[in-house]
Amino acid sequence: DTGVSQNPRHKITKRGQNVTFRCDPISEHNRLYWYRQTLGQGPEFLTYFQNEAQLEKSRLLSDRFSAERPKGSFSTLEIQRTEQGDSAMYLCASSPTGGEKLFFGSGTQLSVL
Amino acid sequence: AQTVTQSQPEMSVQEAETVTLSCTYDTSESNYYLFWYKQPPSRQMILVIRQEAYKQQNATENRFSVNFQKAAKSFSLKISDSQLGDTAMYFCAFMKYNNNDMRFGAGTRLTVKP
Numbered sequence: 622d623t624g625v626s627q628n629p630r631h632k633i634t635k636r637g638q639n640v641t642f643r644c645d646p647i648s649e650h651n652r653l654y655w656y657r658q659t660l661g662q663g664p665e666f667l668t669y670f671q672n673e674a675q676l677e678k679s680r681l682l683s684d685r686f687s688a689e690r691p692k693g694s695f696s697t698l699e700i701q702r703t704e705q706g707d708s709a710m711y712l713c714a715s716s717p718t719g720g721e722k723l724f725f726g727s728g729t730q731l732s733v734l
Numbered sequence: 735a736q737t738v739t740q741s742q743p744e745m746s747v748q749e750a751e752t753v754t755l756s757c758t759y760d761t762s763e764s765n766y767y768l769f770w771y772k773q774p775p776s777r778q779m780i781l782v783i784r785q786e787a788y789k790q791q792n793a794t795e796n797r798f799s800v801n802f803q804k805a806a807k808s809f810s811l812k813i814s815d816s817q818l819g820d821t822a823m824y825f826c827a828f829m830k831y832n833n834n835d836m837r838f839g840a841g842t843r844l845t846v847k848p
Binding site: 652654661662663664665666669676677679710712714721722723724725726727728730 | 738767771776777778779780781784825827829834835836837838839840841
C-alpha cells in the first residue's frame, strides 16, 4: 500500500494525558500537512512541512501541540495535557513539491474523556 | 481571508439521476485552485475533481463535472448517473496559488437512494 498511513486509527485518553499520532506520507512526497476535523465540519489546517522544515503553523495549533518531521519522512503530532475540546479527527496529507493535490490518510480519531 | 461556503448540509438523489452540489467562496486572489473532495464513511478524503482558476474550461472527471463561475465565485459539482457508492460527505476546498493552506467548506452529506 503506497498511500498515506496514520496510526493509531483510534485513540481514547483521559483529560490531561499526552498523546502522540504518527503519519507516514507517500514516500516520494516532500510536503506533509496536518488537519483537524470536528464532527459536522470540514478539515481545518494545522501545520505544514516541506521535508523536515515546519514552514507554517495555524493559530489553531496552541502551545500544547507540537509536530515534528525529523528526517523528512514520517511525522508525529503530539498533544500535551489533552482537553475535551481536542476531541476530533486528526488528518494527515501529503503532496509532491509543486503539487497542489493533497492525498489524505484515514485519520486518527481522538476522544478525550 | 478565504472562506468556503456550502449551503446544502444534506442532499439526496435517486440512483442513476443527476445531482448538483453548490459551493461559493470568497477571495481577493486571482490565481487559485478549487477542489471537490469526497469523504465516505471510512473517513478518508478522496479527491474527486480540481479546477485551476485561470482555466475557463470546466473540469470533468467521468461522471463528475464542475460549473466554475469565477466572477460569481461559484464552484458547483454535478454528479451524473449517481451510484450508491457516491454516498458520502462532499467538501469543497480552496487553495491560493503557491500556498499550502487548503480551506474547506462545512460539507454536504449526499445520500444516493436505490
